[in-house]
Amino acid sequence: MSLVADKITLNRPKQSTDSMDSDSSEQARPLIRVSDFDFFYGDKQALFDVNMEMMENEVTAFIGPSGCGKSTLLRCINRMNDLVDVARIGRGTIEVSGANIYDPQVDTIELRKRVGMVFQKSNPFPKSIYENVVYGLRIQGINRKSTLDEAVERCLKGAALWEEVRDRLDTSGLSLSGGQQQRLCIARALAVEPDILLMDEPCSALDPVATAKVEELIHSLKDNYTIVIVTHNMQQAARVSDRTAFFYLGKLIEMGQTEQIFMSPNNEQTEAYISGRFG
C-alpha cells in the first residue's frame, strides 16, 4: 500500500499493539452490546439476529458489501433510525453500558449526547468554524464565553485542526477543504464530550492525505473514546481498528480481532470478501 498507510501502521501507539498481542478481550470491558437484533424498514428486513459487543476504548470496524446493513446498525446505536418513518425493531436489544437504549424511558436527546456521530459526507453547518464547534454546547444552554472558547480550542486540538484554523475561527465552516471539514465535524461531535463516536465512512470523500490525518486522529481519540467505524476500505479497517465485524446481507458473519479477521478468517465468505473476490 501507499507510504501513508505504512506510516500509519508504524505510528500506531505501542500499547494498542501490545494489548492486541495479549488477550485484550479479557481486559476490555464491553460498552455496547447488541443482542438478537432484528431490524426492518417497512416489510423489508435489514438486520437479522445480530449479536455483538463493542469494547470500551477500542475501535470497532464494520465491513461488508454495500447494502448489507452496516449503516443501519450504526444508526441504531444512537437511534438516528427513529427519524426514518418506516423503520422498526423486530426483536432484540442494544445496550450501552448496560442500559437498553430502546427502553421507552430512554431520552434520545441524552443518548445522542453520549453517542456522537460523524457522517460519511462532511456536513458542517453554514456557520463559522467557532459556532460549528460550540453548537452542541449552545443547545445545552451553555453560553459562557470562556467555557466556549476553551471548548473550541480543546476540540479543535482534539480533532487535529487547531493549528490550521486558529487564525480564522470566524470564517464559514464551509470554506474549509473536504478533509478539514470532516475534522471540523469530528471536533463538533467531541464538544459534547460523548463516550462513543460512530463514524459512517468518514473518509470516503477524502483524498489519501486527508484520510491519513483522520485515521491518525482516530488513533489518538481511542484513548478517550469508544469508536465504531464503517468503512469500505479494507486497509483502513486493518490500520485503524482493533476488532472487525463482517456483515453480509444483514447478518453478522464474523467478528473478531482485526488481525485474526484479516490474517485467518474463520468464514469463507469473510475470506472471499477480504481478498476482494466479491463485494
Added chain:
Amino acid sequence: MSEADDKNRYNLASRRKTFLGLDKEQALKGLFGGNALVSIVVLALITFFLFREGIGFFGQYRDSLKLYRSSGLEYVEIMNEQSAAFSGLTRYLNSIREDQTQLLKEQGLAFREIKKVQARDNDFFYGFEDLGYPLREYVLEKKELAIASRNAYEEMENLKVFRSNLLAEGRTEEAAAVSIVELDLSATVDQIRSGREEFLALNDTIEKELEALLAEAPTFEAASLNAKVERLGELTRMFIAEMEEYENRLLEWDSTQSIGMGRAFVLFLFGEKWVTNSSIQDWYGLWPLFSGSLLVAIIAMFLAVPLGIGAAIYVNQVAGPREQNFIKPYIEFISAIPSVVIGFFGIAVFGQFIRNASNWEALAWLDVFPLAERLNAFTAGCLLALMAVPTIFTLAEDAINNVPKAFKEASLAMGATRWQTTVRIIVPTSLSGIISAVLLGFGRVIGETMVVLLCAGNRIAIPDFTEGLGVFFEPVHTMTGIIAQELGEVVHGSIHYRALFMVGMALFIISLLINYVAQKIVIKYQISRG
C-alpha cells in the same frame, strides 16, 4: 470487403434530415429559444406601452395646472379653503347642540321643552352660523366666474384644434367659418381680484363678530358641554389666526407664475388628492392610493407571514407524511380560488362578520370598536392574507426543503431537539429563501386587484395614521383598485386616462423592484450554500 463498404462504414458525414434548413436539434432549440424570446418581447412591449400611454400625462397635467392658475381658480380655491375651514367650525358648533339635545332627552324632556331650553342660546348658535353665509356666497360667486372663464377658454382651445385639423385636411372654407373669440384670461383674473377689498372687509367683520360672540359664549350645566364650548373657542381663535395667512396667500398669488414639469411630477407622486370629474380642478395625486395599497398590504403581510412561514415549518419539519399530503394541497388549493370569489365572500360574509364582531361586549375594550364601515382596509387585508399565504407557504416550504438533510441529521445527532434544530439550523439556513418568499408574497398582495376593489371600501383618502389602531379600519382605495374602477370610463387619451396609466406604471415599478430584490436575495443564498 470492398472499398465502397469501407467508405460507408466510416462515413461520418451528417445524414440528419433538415427542415427549412434546420436539422431537428436546431429546430428544437429554435422552438424553445423562441418561447423564451416571446416572454421577453412581451415584457418589453408592456413596458413600452405603459410608458407611451403614461408619459404624456405630465405635460397634460402641467397644462391643466397652468390653466387652473391662469384662470384664477387657484385664487378662488384659497378663499374656498378659508370658507371650508369656517364650515368645519360650524359643524363643531352644531355638534354641541346635538349633544345637548341628547342630554336633555336622556333627562326625559320632550321635544318642545328641549327647544325651549335651547332657545336661550339661539343668538349665539345662529349668530355664529350666519357669519359664514356672506363669505360662502362671495366665494361661490367668484368661483362661478372663474369656472365659466376656464370653460370658455377650454372651448376656445378645442375650437382651435378643430380648425387646425380642418386646415390640415385642406378644408380651408370650413376652417374659415369656425369663429373663435379670443379670450383673455387675465381680464377675469383681474375681475376676481378686484373684489379683494370686499373680501378683506368680510374677514374683518367675521373676526370682530366672532370675538364678540365668544365673549358671551353660553355656559351649560353639563361639564362635557362646557368643555366643548371651550374647545370651540380654541378652534375659533385658531381660525382667526389663520385668516391672516389666507389673506397673505391671496396677496402673494400671481397668475403668471409659471408651473414646471417638476411641479406636475411632484404633485403626481406626492399629491395628497386624487379628485376626478370635479367642476373646479382635477387632482391626480398618487399618495392616497399608494398609502391605501400599502396599508392593506401591511395588514395582509402581518397576518400572512406568520401563517405562511409557520405552516411551512410545520409541514416540513413536524408533520408526518400523511399530514403533509393533506395540508399541502389544501393550502395550495387556496390560490386556485378566483379572487372575485374571495372578494364576494369578503363582502357578503367576512365584512359583515367583522362588523358584527366589533359589537361584541368582549371586544368593547378596543376603542376603535364598534366599526362604522363594513368594508375597510382590515377586511381587505385579511382576505389578501388568505391569498398571500399559499405563495409564502409554497416558496418558504421549498426553501426549507432545500436545506440539506445532512444539517438536520448532524444537529439531531448532537442531541439537539427537533425544535432547536428548526430554530438554530433549518430557519437560519433557509432564511434568505424565506425572505424572498415573503417579498414575493408582498408583490402578490400589492398587485391584487379584485379583492381590494370589492372589499377595501374605496374611499380615496390618505389613511389617518394619528388614529392609532383605528387606521386599520378605515376604508381606503388602492392603486390597483382605482385602475380597475376608472379605466373603463375615461376618455381615451384624456389626462385622467394617462394618469391611470401612470398609476399602473408605478405599480409595475414597485413589482419589478420587489422581484429584483427577491432574486438578489435568492442568489446570495445559493452562493452562501456553496
